[in-house]
Amino acid sequence: MDTPSRSRRAATSDVLHALGSLAAVAAVTVAYTRWLHVGNTTTVALSFLLIVLVAAATSHLWVAALASIVAMISLNFFFLPPVGTLTIVDPQNWVALLSFIAVSLVASNLSSTARARRDEALSRRDEVARLFDLSRDILLLTDSDEAFAPLANLVARRFALDYVGICLPQAGGWRVAEAGSLMLTLDRDQLAPAMAVADGHQTVDAGGHAVELVPLRFGTRAVGLLAVAGRAVEAGTLDALGGIAAIAVERAQFLEERKAAELSRRSEELKSALLASIAHDLRTPLTAIRVAATNLQASWPNDEERREQSALVVAEVERLNRLFQNILEMARIDAGSIGTDLRWVYPSEIVEAAREQVGRALDRHTFAADVESDRLVRVDPRLTASALAHVIENAAHYTPPGRPVEVDAVVAADRLTLSVRDRGPGVPAQDLPHIFERFYRGSAATVRVSGTGMGLSIARGLLAAEHGSISAENCPDGGARFTIVVPAETRAAAAVEQDT
Amino acid sequence: MTRAARILLVDDEVSIQRAVGPLLQSRGYEVEIAGTGRDALRIATERRPELIVLDLGLPDIEGTEVCRLIRSESTVPIIVLSARGAEADKVSALDLGADDYVTKPFNPEELLARIRVALRRVFSAEDGEVGRVQCGDLEIDYDRHRVMRADEEIRLTPKEFDLLSLLARNPDRVLTHRAILKAVWGPNAVDQPEHLWVLVGQLRKKLELDPSNPRYLISEPWVGYRLATTPPGTR
Numbered sequence: 001m002d003t004p005s006r007s008r009r010a011a012t013s014d015v016l017h018a019l020g021s022l023a024a025v026a027a028v029t030v031a032y033t034r035w036l037h038v039g040n041t042t043t044v045a046l047s048f049l050l051i052v053l054v055a056a057a058t059s060h061l062w063v064a065a066l067a068s069i070v071a072m073i074s075l076n077f078f079f080l081p082p083v084g085t086l087t088i089v090d091p092q093n094w095v096a097l098l099s100f101i102a103v104s105l106v107a108s109n110l111s112s113t114a115r116a117r118r119d120e121a122l123s124r125r126d127e128v129a130r131l132f133d134l135s136r137d138i139l140l141l142t143d144s145d146e147a148f149a150p151l152a153n154l155v156a157r158r159f160a161l162d163y164v165g166i167c168l169p170q171a172g173g174w175r176v177a178e179a180g181s182l183m184l185t186l187d188r189d190q191l192a193p194a195m196a197v198a199d200g201h202q203t204v205d206a207g208g209h210a211v212e213l214v215p216l217r218f219g220t221r222a223v224g225l226l227a228v229a230g231r232a233v234e235a236g237t238l239d240a241l242g243g244i245a246a247i248a249v250e251r252a253q254f255l256e257e258r259k260a261a262e263l264s265r266r267s268e269e270l271k272s273a274l275l276a277s278i279a280h281d282l283r284t285p286l287t288a289i290r291v292a293a294t295n296l297q298a299s300w301p302n303d304e305e306r307r308e309q310s311a312l313v314v315a316e317v318e319r320l321n322r323l324f325q326n327i328l329e330m331a332r333i334d335a336g337s338i339g340t341d342l343r344w345v346y347p348s349e350i351v352e353a354a355r356e357q358v359g360r361a362l363d364r365h366t367f368a369a370d371v372e373s374d375r376l377v378r379v380d381p382r383l384t385a386s387a388l389a390h391v392i393e394n395a396a397h398y399t400p401p402g403r404p405v406e407v408d409a410v411v412a413a414d415r416l417t418l419s420v421r422d423r424g425p426g427v428p429a430q431d432l433p434h435i436f437e438r439f440y441r442g443s444a445a446t447v448r449v450s451g452t453g454m455g456l457s458i459a460r461g462l463l464a465a466e467h468g469s470i471s472a473e474n475c476p477d478g479g480a481r482f483t484i485v486v487p488a489e490t491r492a493a494a495a496v497e498q499d500t
Numbered sequence: 501m502t503r504a505a506r507i508l509l510v511d512d513e514v515s516i517q518r519a520v521g522p523l524l525q526s527r528g529y530e531v532e533i534a535g536t537g538r539d540a541l542r543i544a545t546e547r548r549p550e551l552i553v554l555d556l557g558l559p560d561i562e563g564t565e566v567c568r569l570i571r572s573e574s575t576v577p578i579i580v581l582s583a584r585g586a587e588a589d590k591v592s593a594l595d596l597g598a599d600d601y602v603t604k605p606f607n608p609e610e611l612l613a614r615i616r617v618a619l620r621r622v623f624s625a626e627d628g629e630v631g632r633v634q635c636g637d638l639e640i641d642y643d644r645h646r647v648m649r650a651d652e653e654i655r656l657t658p659k660e661f662d663l664l665s666l667l668a669r670n671p672d673r674v675l676t677h678r679a680i681l682k683a684v685w686g687p688n689a690v691d692q693p694e695h696l697w698v699l700v701g702q703l704r705k706k707l708e709l710d711p712s713n714p715r716y717l718i719s720e721p722w723v724g725y726r727l728a729t730t731p732p733g734t735r
Contacts, residue, residue, distance in 0.1 A: 280557070283583055287605035288515035291523055294608040300526040312518050319515075 017059035021067035024051045029074045044079045045096050048072075052100050056107030064104035072097040127159075127237040131244060134158045138248040148177035151248050155226070155241065156180040162230030163211065166245060167191050169224065184209060186227055195222045201238060214238045216246035223249055281323050285316035292316070318359065326454045329386070333461030340380040340466045346493075347371050347409035347416060353385035354407075358392050364401035367392075370408040377416045378489040380466050384416070387462040390455040391420045391470070391482045398424030398480070411490050418484040426474040435472055436460045459484075505619050506530040508549040510540040510566070511581065512559050520553070523608055529615075537561030544570050551618055553611070554598070555581040556589050564593050571597030577618035581606070587722040594676045594724065601674065601723075617672040633668050635729050636716060638707065640668050649707070659684060660703045663696075667717070667727035676724040700725065 028047050032038040048071035056064035075096060076086055137154045148166050156164040156179040163182040168175045174188055184206045194202045194213040202213045206229070214226040226245050228238070292309040295301060301309060332338050348371040355367060388407070395405045403423040410417045427435060436456050460470050468486035475481050507529045511517055517533050524531045532547055534540040537558045544552060552570060556563030567578055580593045580601040590601045599621075600614050632641040639648040645661055647654045656664065662684045667675065681689045681696055689695055700719075704711040718728045 279583065283604045284513045284516060288513070288519045290605050291516075291519035291608045295519065295523055295526070298526065301522070305522055309519065309522070312515060316515050 014060050014063055017055060018063045018066055021051055021055040021059075021063060022070055024054075025067065025071050025074050029078050033078055039079075041075070041079050044075060045099075048075060049100060049103060052104045053107050056104045057111045059108070060112065061105070061108040064108040065101070068097075068100035068104045072100055123234075127234065130158045131237070131240050134241070135244050135247075138244065138251070141248070141252070148175070148249070148252060149179065151245065151252070152177045152179035155228075155245065159228070159233060159241070160231055161228050161233070163209070163228065165211075165225075165227035166216075166249070167225040167227060168249065169195070180230065182209065182229060184211065184227075184229065186211065191225055195225050201235065212238060214242040216242050216249060218246045218250050278323070278327065282320070285320045285323075288316045289313050289320075315360065322359075326458060329458050329462065330454055333458065333465075338383070338462065338465040340383060342378050342380055342466075344376045344378050344491075345381045346373060346376060347411060347418070348373055350379075350381055350385045350388060350418070351407055351409055353381065354388035354392055357386065357389035358396065361393050361396045362405065365396055365399055366402070366404040368404050368406045370406070372409060372411050374493055375411040375490050376493055377411055377486075379416055379486050383462045383466055384418075384468070384484075384486055387459040387468070387470070387484060388418055388420070390459040390462075391484065394455050395420050395422035395424070395480075395482070398422055400424070413490060414487060416486045416488050416490070418486075420482045420484075421475065421479060422481075423479045426478060427472055427480045429474075432472060432474075436470065504528050504530045505550040506532065506547060507615065508532045508534060508540065508543055508547065508552045510534045510537070510552065510558070511555040512536065512557070513555075516555070520608075520611075523612075524615075527612060537563070537566045540566055541569055544576070545573065548574075549576060551615060552576055552578045553581060553615070554578055554593075556593060557583075564589060564596055567593050567598050568596040577621065579611070579614050579618060590723055591676050591678070594674065595678055599673055614672075621671070621673070633671075635668055635671060635727060638716065640665060647707075654706050656703070656706060659699055660706070663699055663703060664707070664727075667725060671727055671729045674720045674724050674726045678724075680724065
């Protein structure tokens with residue numbers, strides 16, 4: 001409810017009161033002259049005085065004064081001799097008139113004071129309710145970083161203000177969150193002195209609007225300024241509002257710090273997961289190489305045993321190299337420093353390159369590739385092959401020895417689709433959303449797989465560099481299928497022949 | 501010892517099996533290999549190895565659990581292979597009955613030395629308890645509660661003697677802080693390692709020629725202590 005409608009309603013009620021008191025005077029006059037034939041002027045005067053008193057008690061001064069005058073005229077005309085004229089013969093009549101006026105003044109004064117008190121109490125209650133609602137809203141704000149804008153909005157809404165600005169000093173300026181229907185530009189130079197004001201508020205002018213600046217105090221420390229314009233708000237309420245806003249600001253900053261701490265904790269966790277994973281994967285080949293190298297130095301092995309030990313060293317060095325490549329690729333993905341180099345290639349080249357990169361991990365599986373060969377695609381062959389290699393390696397890890405890993409490549413008008421089908425246990429449903437996350441390994445894996453937990457996440461990172469995507473699904477007849485989609489230009493082989 | 505000692509190597513990594521297996525065979529040991537905890541338990545029961553080399557990171561059963569299960573059936577020495585930094589795993593494996601540990605990536609000679617020490621203990625235990633023990637220059641006489649170094653008696657307090665004799669009964673074997681505290685001070689003292697630090701300091705002052713660079717009382721950081729029978733450099 002806003003002020004104009006309330007004052008309009010008060011005016012209507014005053015008019016009604018005036019009409020009512022006039023009607024009462026008329027009614028008493030008619031009743032006394034026509035039916036009751038009361039001739040005693042004292043009785044009449046007392047009756048009129050009662051009406052004036054009621055009017056003064058329930059309404060404003062002008063209503064009471066109007067009632068007094070009408071009552072006096074009526075008394076004079078109808079009751080005081082000479083009846084029927086407005087002449088005042090007897091000076092006593094002046095006394096009666098003055099008594100009416102005096103009574104109406106005193107009574108209306110008393111009643112208007114009482115009413116003012118009541119209005120004040122009501123508005124206090126109203127503002128306390130707003131403050132309460134505001135503080136509850138603030139406590140419910142959970143968002144930290146963007147909390148200042150909602151805070152300004154809440155203040156504007158709860159207090160029906162046209163403009164609310166929350167100004168926080170920042171290195172080299174002010175951070176201002178604004179809300180409300182009124183567009184104002186605060187003069188930044190006026191803000192700093194206002195914050196230094198020890199007590200009370202300042203009113204400044206901004207684009208023709210009076211803006212109240214209230215320091216936001218947290219304890220004795222000012223943390224910022226609250227600027228409000230629009231409805232007049234009591235000074236005490238403004239102070240309370242400033243206090244609540246200050247708490248909200250502190251809370252938001254605290255939440256922000258906590259969020260930052262949380263983020264850094266998560267990144268620490270990721271780092272230690274990385275370290276644990278890498279440490280485990282480094283240690284095994286290093287141990288094997290160290291022992292095998294010592295065996296090679298010793299005199300006991302025969303030729304056959306020497307060959308075996310050196311093959312072991314070579315295989316483990318290859319494994320270390322793969323791990324090292326993975327770490328490098330991951331670092332490049334993290335640094336966002338993967339460039340793409342688009343070239344026209346046959347999909348079969350990509351599949352072959354990937355098969356080559358996987359190396360010995362596929363030794364114990366059968367590998368079947370079904371590649372559409374008559375179309376060329378324009379992709380980054382190195383990135384695509386590397387991503388495919390990681391997916392094939394993953395499939396090999398999870399497929400029991402001797403069973404097939406199948407790859408097929410399909411070229412559509414605007415994309416290259418590569419899919420890798422394994423014959424492993426499939427991906428448990430709860431793991432599907434996570435398998436492309438770094439270091440995620442199946443939750444219910446009964447067979448420990450000596451992967452780094454990096455392969456699929458690297459594949460996703462590499463593909464993202466060329467706007468490609470990767471997804472996983474379980475096949476109805478067992479095993480999982482990973483699908484890589486790379487958006488690419490494609491054309492028939494003959495077209496390129498003409499080009500070159 | 502009439503035949504070669506049989507060693508069970510438990511590691512799921514084929515490359516470790518292929519490197520360590522021949523190494524052990526070359527030293528005349530008979531080698532059994534298990535890739536999983538289940539196989540390890542089965543072979544341990546069926547083949548009765550004289551010693552088990554156990555990797556803690558197994559695919560099916562926790563290495564420490566394998567350790568506990570084997571220990572519940574037999575007293576066969578267990579040497580644990582574990583990662584550097586995984587001190588908690590080492591300590592719990594040792595507390596569950598493992599005899600020693602080697603940190604990956606290990607020096608093959610160190611593994612062989614630990615195996616020799618553990619096997620010697622098996623065969624000397626079969627010889628029965630001895631009344632006195634020689635450890636480097638030190639001679640510990642359990643019956644008379646005396647420690648001699650080059651015919652000179654070193655006076656020890658009863659607690660110091662308890663600690664030294666506990667370590668000397670397990671020569672070259674790491675004993676966890678917890679195990680030592682429990683044996684010397686009783687079960688209520690296991691969470692008060694400061695007792696042990698102080699006592700080790702006192703004992704080193706009396707035993708060691710250079711207490712800040714100990715030769716006998718070797719600390720295994722975060723894990724425990726061992727009494728070295730040979731100087732550290734020669735192992």
